[in-house]
Amino acid sequence: MSAGGVDEAGVQASLERKAADELDAEVASGSLVARLESFVIGGFALGALGLSTYNVVVRYFDPSLMLELVEEVQVYLIVWAVFLALGAVTRTDRHVKADLFVSMLPPRVARGLVVFTEVLGLAFALLLAYLGIGIAWQAYDFGDVSITSLRFPLWIYIAALPAGALSMAAGYAVRIAHLVRNRRQAAGTDGTARLQRERRT
Amino acid sequence: MIGAYLALFLLMLLAGIPIYLTMGVTGALMFGSDGSLLAYAQKLVDELNSSTLIAVPYFVIAATFMERGGVARALIEAAEAWIGRVHGGLGLVAVLSCTIFAAMCGSSVATAIAMGTILVPAMIRGGYDRPFAAGIVGASGTLGILVPPSLAFVVYGVLADVSIPKLFLAGVVPGLLQAALLAIYILWVSRGRGYKSEASLDLRQKAARTVRAVPALGVPVLVLGGLYGGIVTLTESAALSAVVAILLSLFVYRGLRPGQLLPVMALSVRNAAAIMIIIAVALAFGHWITETGIANKAVALIEAWGVQGWQFLIAINLILLLLGMFLEVYSVMLLMVPILLPLLAPLGIDPLHFGVVIVINMEIALLTPPVGLNLFVIANISNTPLAQVVRGTAPFVVLMLVLLVALTYIPAISLWFPMWVMGR
Numbered sequence: 001m002s003a004g005g006v007d008e009a010g011v012q013a014s015l016e017r018k019a020a021d022e023l024d025a026e027v028a029s030g031s032l033v034a035r036l037e038s039f040v041i042g043g044f045a046l047g048a049l050g051l052s053t054y055n056v057v058v059r060y061f062d063p064s065l066m067l068e069l070v071e072e073v074q075v076y077l078i079v080w081a082v083f084l085a086l087g088a089v090t091r092t093d094r095h096v097k098a099d100l101f102v103s104m105l106p107p108r109v110a111r112g113l114v115v116f117t118e119v120l121g122l123a124f125a126l127l128l129a130y131l132g133i134g135i136a137w138q139a140y141d142f143g144d145v146s147i148t149s150l151r152f153p154l155w156i157y158i159a160a161l162p163a164g165a166l167s168m169a170a171g172y173a174v175r176i177a178h179l180v181r182n183r184r185q186a187a188g189t190d191g192t193a194r195l196q197r198e199r200r201t
Numbered sequence: 202m203i204g205a206y207l208a209l210f211l212l213m214l215l216a217g218i219p220i221y222l223t224m225g226v227t228g229a230l231m232f233g234s235d236g237s238l239l240a241y242a243q244k245l246v247d248e249l250n251s252s253t254l255i256a257v258p259y260f261v262i263a264a265t266f267m268e269r270g271g272v273a274r275a276l277i278e279a280a281e282a283w284i285g286r287v288h289g290g291l292g293l294v295a296v297l298s299c300t301i302f303a304a305m306c307g308s309s310v311a312t313a314i315a316m317g318t319i320l321v322p323a324m325i326r327g328g329y330d331r332p333f334a335a336g337i338v339g340a341s342g343t344l345g346i347l348v349p350p351s352l353a354f355v356v357y358g359v360l361a362d363v364s365i366p367k368l369f370l371a372g373v374v375p376g377l378l379q380a381a382l383l384a385i386y387i388l389w390v391s392r393g394r395g396y397k398s399e400a401s402l403d404l405r406q407k408a409a410r411t412v413r414a415v416p417a418l419g420v421p422v423l424v425l426g427g428l429y430g431g432i433v434t435l436t437e438s439a440a441l442s443a444v445v446a447i448l449l450s451l452f453v454y455r456g457l458r459p460g461q462l463l464p465v466m467a468l469s470v471r472n473a474a475a476i477m478i479i480i481a482v483a484l485a486f487g488h489w490i491t492e493t494g495i496a497n498k499a500v501a502l503i504e505a506w507g508v509q510g511w512q513f514l515i516a517i518n519l520i521l522l523l524l525g526m527f528l529e530v531y532s533v534m535l536l537m538v539p540i541l542l543p544l545l546a547p548l549g550i551d552p553l554h555f556g557v558v559i560v561i562n563m564e565i566a567l568l569t570p571p572v573g574l575n576l577f578v579i580a581n582i583s584n585t586p587l588a589q590v591v592r593g594t595a596p597f598v599v600l601m602l603v604l605l606v607a608l609t610y611i612p613a614i615s616l617w618f619p620m621w622v623m624g625r
Contacts, residue, residue: 041470042463045262048255049447052440056433071252074440078255079246085467085474094475095219096529098572102217117218124226131242138239161246 037088037167044081048074069150076157083164090121090171115179122172125165132162203495206231220532221475224482231489241485248484249477252436254359257480258473259439260352263446264311264345265469267302270450270457272417273315276301279414282407289391290398291327292337293384295320299341300380303348304421305442307355309530309567313342313578321583329396335585336593339575340383340601343564346530348376349425350442353563355435356480356531357556360487360538364553365435366428370619371557375608379564382600416453420445429622479535487539496543503544510548514609517541518562525566529574533566534559557615561605568594568601 051070058065089095102110138144140155206227213223232241248254267273280294280301287293295316302312317338324334346353349369358365391397402410424442427433433441450457457465490496503513524533538559545552567575570591580587608614 038464038467042466045258045466045470046463049259049262049440049444052259052437053444056427056437056441060432071436074436075250075252075255078258079249081470082249082258082474082477085471086478088467089471089475089478094471095221096475096479096532097217097219098214098528098532099217101215113216117216117222120218120226121222124222124229127229127238128225128242128245131238132246134239135243135246157250158246161242 034088037084041081041085041088044077044084048077048081051077068148069152072146072148072150072152076152076160079157080160080163083160084167086164087167087171090125090168091174093175115176118172118176118179122169122176125169125172128165129162129169132158132165136162202234203493220529220535221478221482224479224486224536228482228486228489231493232485244485244488245481248488249481251359252434253355253365254477254480256355256365256436256439257352257476258470259436259443260307260350260355261473261476262443262466262469263439264306264308264352265465265472266443266446266450266457267306268311268315269465270446271454272305272446272449272456273298273302274319275410275414275417275454277316277319278410279418282402282410285398286401287388288395288397289387290396291320291324291329292334292387292391292396295324295337296341296380296384296387299338299344300348300376301418301421303344303346303376304350304425305417305446306345307350307352307442309343309345309564310574310578312345313338313575314582316342317579317582321579321585325583327396327398330394330593331583331585332589332593333390334593335579335583335590336595336597337383337387339568339579339590339594340597341380342575342578343567343601344376344379347372347379347560347564349373350428350439351560353530353534353560354556355439356476356534357538357559359480360483360535361542361552361556363556364623367553367619367623368556369425369428370622371553371615372560374618375557375561375604375615378607378614379601379604382604383597386596386600416449420449476531479531483535483539487542490539491543496540499540500544500547504547508548510550511610513544513548514550514558518558518605518609521559521562522565522569525562526569527572528566529572530563530566534563551612551616553619554612554616558605558609561601561608565598565601565605568598 051067051074055066055070102113105113136155136158139158140153144154145151146154146157209230210223210227213226214220229238229241232238232244276298277294280297281291284290284293284297298320299312299316302315303309306312306315317335321334321338324337325331345351349372351369351372354368354372355365357363358368420442423445424438427441428435428438447462451459451462521533521537524537528536541555542552545555567573570576570587573591573594576587576590576594579585580590583590
């Protein structure tokens with residue numbers, strides 16, 4: 001038996017197709033905003049990796065070419081990428097949770113909890129955005145800069161928090177709108193069915 | 202008041218509210234009660250401003266590219282060329298490949314996906330019992346967070362302020378022990394059931410497969426060699442691992458196209474973001490616990506009760522196993538470590554040793570229903586009913602419990618190697 005012989009196996013082929021389709025869909029589809037988001041997040045991460053690798057390589061060949069700013073800037077790039085990614089994480093409901101008990105509850109209660117979670121998430125995201133703007137403004141106002149030789153304006157780094165919180169809030173808003181639309185559609189379907197039943201009788 | 206926060210926290214957790222939101226809202230209420238909400242927000246951004254912590258997204262990027270980039274297949278084919286013909290050959294290939302892959306990517310789920318996608322169908326076609334095949338890859342996949350580099354050790358190291366390179370080394374012997382335990386069991390079962398491949402390869406074919414795997418095999422050498430050789434820092438080694446994974450995926454094994462670079466990168470960052478936001482709120486939460494003196498009260502309580510280290514470890518293992526059944530790995534770690542950490546020193550428990558104990562518990566958590574992530578992964582990729590996967594992993598869970606007991610009560614197993622290499 002050869003693992004190489006599994007090339008033709010259905011499971012493997014279908015999984016590879018599925019993964020490729022997912023990626024193609026991510027590249028090609030989605031709104032302009034979603035594609036731009038992907039581009040920015042991926043770009044920031046790639047930039048951070050590039051900077052780190054540059055320093056590792058030049059340290060080996062010519063340490064005088066090393067950039068002092070790398071350690072600091074890569075943190076800022078990654079933190080910005082992570083915060084911006086939270087919008088998509090929220091929109092696609094990929095936050096880590098323990099939903100086992102919820103799945104055991106009656107559907108009505110479980111639905112109620114889902115709505116409560118989305119609203120609580122939106123409120124928390126808005127609170128973080130508000131607080132984040134507050135501390136970013138303070139940093140800007142006080143002229144806070146990093147303690148390294150780069151003297152990087154810290155409000156730019158701190159602004160990642162409100163930016164990420166706002167993108168999370170947008171994600172929650174999209175999910176809540178989706179829940180409301182589904183509920184209306186379900187109510188509409190119920191109403192139409194009831195009307196049809198009444199007509200028949 | 203603290204009791205009320207705790208009750209709210211548990212209620213939100215049980216209500217299926219995301220972990221970050223549960224900890225975040227509780228943390229905000231705690232800080233807010235002191236009138237320091239701005240300090241809470243400041244704490245969140247300050248905690249993330251760490252060059253060590255960004256190793257987490259870097260390792261996630263590496264794992265995602267290795268999982269999707271065709272690296273796994275090259276490793277499996279090379280391993281199979283050499284040990285595929287013995288009894289339980291494909292099972293042993295799974296253990297060996299998972300151990301090597303774990304030394305490259307640091308994630309158990311990525312290891313299980315990458316290896317299981319190829320190996321579970323291969324084993325089933327080779328006549329292996331389906332639950333046994335699923336169990337082998339599920340259990341071997343957990344090595345991802347034990348064998349260095351390990352994402353779990355990075356997270357623990359940041360939370361506990363313990364040397365991450367030392368933690369990585371502390372995972373080496375337990376990782377090899379686990380691999381050996383799994384291999385012995387697979388060999389024993391396979392002999393009994395007659396799982397043996399008759400296909401053979403000549404030396405040239407073996408050499409060709411090995412040469413093809415060399416770039417992949419070079420990754421742990423480069424990354425860990427660089428780290429322990431003092432050439433790169435932990436974060437640089439994580440970045441290097443990600444860059445090499447990208448290059449291998451795009452240009453050597455070609456599992457991905459250049460046009461997929463940014464989307465996969467964004468996907469990786471999203472995966473990492475779900476963990477990073479929990480880390481940020483957990484660190485702020487831990488800060489509050491320290492500030493309020495709860496930890497000191499807990500220490501006083503433990504001293505008053507006369508709790509010994511070994512009793513504490515029994516209790517913690519039971520709690521972690523229970524939590525691990527219901528919560529995702531990093532959530533358990535992020536919930537428990539800030540609370541438990543202050544108790545270690547008074548009880549004479551080495552935080553390095555405790556890190557290994559926690560990670561072994563988390564490995565078991567990946568295999569215990571109802572919320573064992575590796576169970577879902579294997580069930581999903583191999584079209585195997587979850588019940589069969591659970592049945593298949595059960596004997597491996599027993600083996601890992603034996604390992605957990607050994608590692609809990611013989612700290613030297615995990616401590617001697619880091620002490621030997623790096624000293625106290």
